[in-house]
Amino acid sequence: MDVLSSRVLIHPKDPEVSTAFYRDTLGLAIDKEFPGGTVFFLGHGSLEIVGKGETGPSPDVALWLQVRDLPATLEELKAKGLTADRDARREPWGLDEAWISDPDGTRIVLVEVPEKHPLRTDPR
Incomplete structure (x- = not known):
């Protein structure tokens, strides 16, 4: 394919x-x-x-969106009236994640790759 x-x-x-x-x-x-x-x-x-x-959505499906600055993104969304379903935290695999939902309840995982994480390719 x-x-x-x-x-x-x-x-x-x-x-x-x-x-x-x-x-x-x-x-x-x-x-x-x-x-x-x-x-x-x-x-x-x-x-x-x-x-x-x-x-409606399935709990088995989520959108994974990598952002540059997770705290700033959450503040921006909060200013627009959106409340996080789960606040940001460092996961055992080393990524910082927060969860939000779209109007139908589709889970959206907002991810920041920390500076020293092996997935990080952009030094900014």
């Missing part, structure tokens, strides 16, 4: 509310819009809000 591109698709209960959340609350940049959907940039991937879902 030769994968050229990838994206995660979310079928929200209310597409307008979810699109506004990812665009306005999280501040994700829009890659493309089309009738019935919006695609957002997610670093090396994409997130597509499309159609309308009925069943």
Whole structure:
């Protein structure tokens, strides 16, 4: 298999509310819009809000979003009225993580890779 591109698709209960959340609350940049959907940039991937879902999210699925500064990101989101589901903490595997949810309850893991962690490739 030769994968050229990838994206995660979310079928929200209310597409307008979810699109506004990812665009306005999280501040994700829009890659493309089309009738019935919006695609957002997610670093090396994409997130597509499309159609309308009925069943809601699974607790077995989460979005993993690496951010440069987790405390600053949480403060920015708090200023926009978003409360974290779980505050930031260092995990046993060495990453700093906090959890938030989208309007349908999809878990979003916000991750900061600490300075000395082997995953860290950007020295900033």
